[in-house]
Amino acid sequence: MDIVLRAAFAFGFVFFLTRIVGRRELSSLEPFDLIMLIVLGDLVQQGVTQSDYSVTGLVLAAGTIALLQVAVSYVNYRFRRVRQVLAGEPIVLIDDGRVLEQHLSRERLTREELEEQARLSQLDSLDKVRWAVLETSGQISFIPKQ
Amino acid sequence: MADQPDGIVLPRHRDLQGRAWHPWVRRCLLGVVVLIAVLALVGVFGQRPSTTRASAAPATLSVSAPDAVRGGLLYQARFTIDADEALSDATLVLSSSWLDGMTVNTIEPGPVNEASRNGSLVLSLGHLPAGASYVLFVQFQVNPTTVGRRTLRTELQDGDQPILTITRHLRVFP
Numbered sequence: 001m002d003i004v005l006r007a008a009f010a011f012g013f014v015f016f017l018t019r020i021v022g023r024r025e026l027s028s029l030e031p032f033d034l035i036m037l038i039v040l041g042d043l044v045q046q047g048v049t050q051s052d053y054s055v056t057g058l059v060l061a062a063g064t065i066a067l068l069q070v071a072v073s074y075v076n077y078r079f080r081r082v083r084q085v086l087a088g089e090p091i092v093l094i095d096d097g098r099v100l101e102q103h104l105s106r107e108r109l110t111r112e113e114l115e116e117q118a119r120l121s122q123l124d125s126l127d128k129v130r131w132a133v134l135e136t137s138g139q140i141s142f143i144p145k146q
Numbered sequence: 147m148a149d150q151p152d153g154i155v156l157p158r159h160r161d162l163q164g165r166a167w168h169p170w171v172r173r174c175l176l177g178v179v180v181l182i183a184v185l186a187l188v189g190v191f192g193q194r195p196s197t198t199r200a201s202a203a204p205a206t207l208s209v210s211a212p213d214a215v216r217g218g219l220l221y222q223a224r225f226t227i228d229a230d231e232a233l234s235d236a237t238l239v240l241s242s243s244w245l246d247g248m249t250v251n252t253i254e255p256g257p258v259n260e261a262s263r264n265g266s267l268v269l270s271l272g273h274l275p276a277g278a279s280y281v282l283f284v285q286f287q288v289n290p291t292t293v294g295r296r297t298l299r300t301e302l303q304d305g306d307q308p309i310l311t312i313t314r315h316l317r318v319f320p
Binding site: 002006016017019020022050051052089090091092095100103106131133141143 | 150151153154156158159160162165169172175176179217218290291320
């Protein structure tokens with residue numbers, strides 16, 4: 001039973017962390033972020049299974065996490081208001097070529113980062129962007145002007 | 147063509163109506179994480195040792211051990227007996243809470259005799275001459291499933307004659 005509770009707590013805590021660190025941090029996967037991801041996974045594993053090396057322990061922990069993932073996914077699908085809390089909401093960053101600086105600041109985004117993302121979307125100037133939206137996944141979608 | 151992309155509600159997603167307070171929720175929750183880290187730095191979650199000392203006519207006993215530990219953690223308890231008068235059979239009696247849910251990796255130096263008395267662990271350390279100091283190290287590891295708060299009693303005896311008792315508390319975090 002203990003390992004199920006640990007796995008549930010770890011799931012909840014990691015979910016909580018991902019919601020509060022901000023979307024931009026989650027969407028970027030620089031070499032440092034990749035290493036931190038591995039380190040975080042190792043830390044979580046230690047807290048969940050500790051010195052349990054059994055296959056039963058693996059089944060309990062992985063099964064619990066999978067079930068919770070399905071539960072969160074279902075709640076996201078079923079309840080719109082809960083989805084806003086669990087997944088967040090998109091935020092418009094550029095409206096008809098006008099960069100909404102206040103929104104960048106709110107998401108700890110610099111104009112340079114926005115320009116970089118635009119270049120990655122084959123856009124050489126923010127003036128050519130009709131809409132830019134920071135999605136709940138942390139990625140920025142660009143819709144060019146016609 | 148619609149003014150905005152499908153799924154984007156301008157009052158909500160551009161003008162942030164009803165969302166102005168959202169960053170503050172995030173900051174407060176981040177504050178909770180910071181608070182946890184600060185509490186850890188000041189030793190709330192273990193395993194910084196503290197020393198408790200008690201004196202009676204023939205001897206002084208000091209117990210140095212953490213007040214808080216976490217599951218799986220290795221830690222040490224140090225028992226120091228300073229004999230003002232000779233003790234013919236210095237004996238430490240550790241309540242069962244010292245051992246319940248813990249793994250004892252080693253006790254050094256090994257006691258002359260070990261026994262159980264009403265669930266407590268009785269460690270006979272032998273003769274201690276006046277002025278002698280005896281240090282006993284016990285190395286523990288917390289079993290991963292052990293949690294909660296417990297009271298640890300340590301009694302120093304000369305044979306069966308109680309001399310003094312030290313009571314401490316240990317909090318085990320999961």
